[in-house]
Structures are given as structure tokens and as C-alpha cells.
Amino acid sequence: MLRLSKLTDYAVVVLVRLAGTGDVQTSPGIAAATGIPEPTVAKVLKTLTLGDLVSSQRGARGGYRLNRALEDIPIADVIAAIDGPIALTACVDGSSLGCESQGLCAMRGRWDPVNDAIRRALTAITLADMQKGLLPAFRTPSPAARLLSAAE
Amino acid sequence: MLRLSKLTDYAVVVLVRLAGTGDVQTSPGIAAATGIPEPTVAKVLKTLTLGDLVSSQRGARGGYRLNRALEDIPIADVIAAIDGPIALTACVDGSSLGCESQGLCAMRGRWDPVNDAIRRALTAITLADMQKGLLPAFRTPSPAARLLSAAE
DNA sequence: ATCAATCAGGACCGCAGTGGTCCGGATAAC
DNA sequence: GTTATCCGGACCACTGCGGTCCTGATTGAT
Numbered sequence: 001m002l003r004l005s006k007l008t009d010y011a012v013v014v015l016v017r018l019a020g021t022g023d024v025q026t027s028p029g030i031a032a033a034t035g036i037p038e039p040t041v042a043k044v045l046k047t048l049t050l051g052d053l054v055s056s057q058r059g060a061r062g063g064y065r066l067n068r069a070l071e072d073i074p075i076a077d078v079i080a081a082i083d084g085p086i087a088l089t090a091c092v093d094g095s096s097l098g099c100e101s102q103g104l105c106a107m108r109g110r111w112d113p114v115n116d117a118i119r120r121a122l123t124a125i126t127l128a129d130m131q132k133g134l135l136p137a138f139r140t141p142s143p144a145a146r147l148l149s150a151a152e
Numbered sequence: 153m154l155r156l157s158k159l160t161d162y163a164v165v166v167l168v169r170l171a172g173t174g175d176v177q178t179s180p181g182i183a184a185a186t187g188i189p190e191p192t193v194a195k196v197l198k199t200l201t202l203g204d205l206v207s208s209q210r211g212a213r214g215g216y217r218l219n220r221a222l223e224d225i226p227i228a229d230v231i232a233a234i235d236g237p238i239a240l241t242a243c244v245d246g247s248s249l250g251c252e253s254q255g256l257c258a259m260r261g262r263w264d265p266v267n268d269a270i271r272r273a274l275t276a277i278t279l280a281d282m283q284k285g286l287l288p289a290f291r292t293p294s295p296a297a298r299l300l301s302a303a304e
Numbered sequence: 305a306t307c308a309a310t311c312a313g314g315a316c317c318g319c320a321g322t323g324g325t326c327c328g329g330a331t332a333a334c
Numbered sequence: 335g336t337t338a339t340c341c342g343g344a345c346c347a348c349t350g351c352g353g354t355c356c357t358g359a360t361t362g363a364t
Contacts, residue, residue, distance in 0.1 A: 056341085110283075
């Protein structure tokens with residue numbers, strides 16, 4: 001089902017909220033503003049910090065602050081930060097034994113172009129595009145967007 | 153991680169194998185040829201039948217046969233048949249209560265264009281493209297596509 | 305008519321990953 | 335020093351997936 005983790009969904013909401021004010025915001029504050037349970041918000045924020053999307057300020061009057069503008073954050077980055085690298089995981093996991101030994105897993109590596117296409121599509125859309133329902137990526141055709149529109 | 157179910161991976165292998173001979177093939181036969189455990193092959197085939205990608209012939213000397221040529225099967229169809237409709241499941245599930253009530257799930261429906269972009273990308277690539285490393289959608293050779301064609 | 309081969313459609317189970325919570329420690333403003 | 339806040343990890347319930355098996359229904363061959 002190509003499921004995207006719910007955490008990623010939360011992350012988008014949190015990031016957009018974080019962009020609302022240029023000021024630092026605490027995780028309880030964001031939790032209250034978004035309705036997402038506080039511990040979960042904290043977890044998301046922590047993960048986003050590791051992904052270098054937000055910066056944290058410790059201590060009293062601390063909080064989180066956005067690193068880049070929404071326009072400069074493709075969702076691909078958010079997904080990568082939360083869910084790890086974007087890949088449809090063909091036989092990437094350690095089970096290369098029954099695969100290689102038979103020598104007939106002819107599809108090995110064939111998913112790469114598919115992954116690539118998805119990565120492209122996900123890089124073409126930024127958080128700013130999601131905030132407003134508009135999609136400039138499809139108007140000013142980026143290379144990826146042109147590929148996509150050419151496909152229809 | 154945008155994980156794709158392993159069953160879908162199997163399905164691609166099975167479908168390509170099924171295209172090898174124009175003849176009907178039994179699931180034990182395909183299992184032997186692909187190295188995938190027989191019950192799993194059967195399950196995949198059954199699911200693909202529901203998805204109208206293959207036809208089944210019951211009884212002795214029965215088996216499965218491909219409905220369309222590989223060129224006419226976009227991976228989007230395979231994924232849809234195995235994993236269900238392609239959607240990154242934003243708040244699609246019934247939990248619209250905490251979402252709507254707060255009125256701040258501003259992201260509601262915002263994932264649609266993302267889903268759309270992915271669907272597009274997935275429709276542009278057919279099983280035939282995966283079989284041979286070529287990708288007509290990327291006539292301008294992407295790094296990945298070049299790697300693939302160089303690999304054979 | 306009987307038998308064997310094959311698909312159909314379930315039920316079933318173990319396991320991993322996700323969503324979600326909580327706690328002790330470090331850090332910095334007041 | 336006290337307090338507010340982030341940090342890092344441990345922890346658990348639950349869902350869904352991968353995988354197996356069993357009992358019918360169907361059809362060709364004997």
C-alpha cells in the first residue's frame with residue numbers, strides 16, 4: 001500500500017506550525033497548537049533534529065527552530081528524516097542467500113529506477129507547496145516535473 | 153521508509169517468469185523456477201488473478217496465464233493488485249475525530265498531489281521496462297538507468 | 305465413472321515494525 | 335540553585351505482513 005508512516009504526517013504538520021512564527025517553540029507548545037500528543041511531538045522533533053531540519057535550543061526558554069524555509073524543504077527530506085532513506089526495499093535486506101544462490105532473482109536492482117522516479121517526484125514538492133494547495137513544481141516545470149507531466 | 157511489500161517483489165518476478173512462455177504454467181512449476189516457496193507463489197498468483205493481471209485455468213493441466221503483455225503492465229497495477237490502492241494514507245483512516253475537531257489538521261488532503269505524483273511515476277514504468285534495464289520514461293539517461301544498462 | 309491434478313478460499317500463527325508512553329540525565333536561563 | 339526544557343534511551347501494545355496449511359471445487363485423463 002506504499003504506506004507512509006503516520007509520524008511523517010505529524011512531522012509535516014509540526015514543521016508547518018514551526019514555520020508559523022520565526023521564534024523558537026517548545027514541544028509542549030506545538031503539541032497544544034496541533035493537538036498531537038506531546039510525547040509524540042517531542043519524538044518527531046528529536047528525529048527532525050537528527051535530520052538537520054530543525055535546530056534545538058536547550059535549557060529554560062529553549063525550544064525548536066526551523067533551519068530552512070518551507071520552500072527549501074522537499075518532502076523527500078522529511079520522509080528521509082523520519083522513515084529513513086527512500087527505497088522500496090527490494091532484496092536489500094540480508095536475505096541475499098536464497099536470492100543469489102538460485103541466480104534467478106533477475107529483478108535484483110531493477111527497482112532502482114523505480115526508487116529513483118519516486119525520489120524525483122518527492123523532491124519536486126516542498127512543504128510550502130503542501131501548505132498552500134498549489135503546486136508550483138507543476139507550473140514551473142522542473143526536470144522531474146517535466147518527466148511527470150510528459151508521462152500523462 | 154516507503155516500504156514496498158515483499159509480496160509485490162515476488163509478484164514482479166512471477167509475472168516476468170509467466171511471460172517467459174506463452175503457455176499456462178502451474179504454481180508449483182513457477183515456484184521451482186523462481187525459487188520462491190510454493191504456497192507463497194500460489195498466494196501471489198491468486199491475488200494477481202483478483203487484480204485481473206493473470207487468468208487461471210482450473211483442473212488437471214490447468215495453471216495460470218498472463219492477461220496482457222509485459223509492456224502493458226505498469227508496476228502501479230502490480231502494486232495496486234498486491235498492496236491495494238496506492239496512497240500514502242494521510243488521515244484516510246477513520247480517525248477523523250481528533251483531526252477535524254481541532255480544525256488544525258491543515259494538512260488534510262495535502263498529500264493528494266504527492267500521491268498523484270507517485271502514482272504517475274509508477275504508471276510510467278512497465279514490467280517490460282524492469283525486465284530489460286531500459287526505461288523509456290527516462291530517455292534522458294538517468295544515472296541509475298545507465299548503471300543498469302551498463303550492468304548487463 | 306473414477307481418479308488425479310490443480311486452483312479457490314479460507315483459517316492460522318510467528319514475527320517485526322510502528323505508534324505511543326515514560327523516566328532519568330544534561331543543559332541553560334533566571 | 336532552581337526551574338524549564340531538550341536528550342537519549344528503554345519500554346510496551348498492537349497491527350499487519352510473510353508464510354504455512356487444510357478443505358473444498360473444478361476439470362482433464364484413465
